[in-house]
Amino acid sequence: MEITNMENFLEYYGKIRQRTNRLIAVIPPKYMDWAYKPGKFTIADQIRHIAAIERYMFAETILGNSCTYNGCGKELADGYDNVIHYFNEKHEEALAIFKSLSNEDLQRKCLTPGNAPITVWKWLRAMTEHEIHHRAQLYIYLNLLDVKTPPMFGLSSEEIIQNNHSK
Template sequence: MDIIKELLSELESEMAISRKMLALVPEDRFDWAPHPKSMTLKRLATHLAEIPAWFTLAVDQDVLDFNEGSYQPTPIKSNADLLALLEKSYHTGKSALERLPEALLDKPWIMRGGEAVYLDTTKYGMIRHAFSQTIHHRAQLGVFLRLLDIPIPGSYGPSADEMG
């Protein structure tokens, strides 16, 4: 089995679903959140659009330390900006996967915040984590959209909106 080829195929499938969902995010509700502890719709959608680029973290680094660096979400002003960010992230992530030698998939990889270790895995595990994060946050986005009475598309089959 060609694992990289399989990961690239999965990336294509997941991006098609993410494109459909992100296309529905209403600009006039960017600042809305369903609960004070929830991200805003804009922040959640931006986060989802950035995740495909995480593959570069697995390919180019062995450790991600949140205490180093000063991450800021990509500024988004419109739905078009959001979709452009997804495409940029997708191409960045795809390029990283394409240049990853399969032999490095089992190399250790760690996500930490200083001394606190959040994820101790392999490069392959980090790639799987990024896919899981995509699915998780896309499902959150589906709930947000549902709460705003926006019909949602199916992800792995038809949604209740598509079934009538």
């Protein structure tokens, strides 16, 4: 799907972020440094990664700058409150950049970190896919920890099946 209108994109992207925020809100602080095995992203790493990539890779390259993403470790933010603050702060910084784009800007090219030219609207679409990908990983992490997670779109699969059986 081609993105041709920044206002519509920002509304859509806001809904993507609302779903991510609903999931992050149920993370128990005691699990922020948990990973399913050594050497893999922790829950906090996942959250910092979404924020840092949005701001320092996607937003910077859309501006015509080089990618300045440099990882997602604890040096960026440590502890539950600090990680959430970092996540929100980097999102607001990126949004300010995205809000400055015109509909015409969506059709120009920017360079990925691999120096491949890409149309800005396609790069924005990739950014949303990236967030959704990491949100899915957070769902799996939390399910492994038996943390009840919010359904994506209202009802869970089990609730839909139950409703169909009760008719």
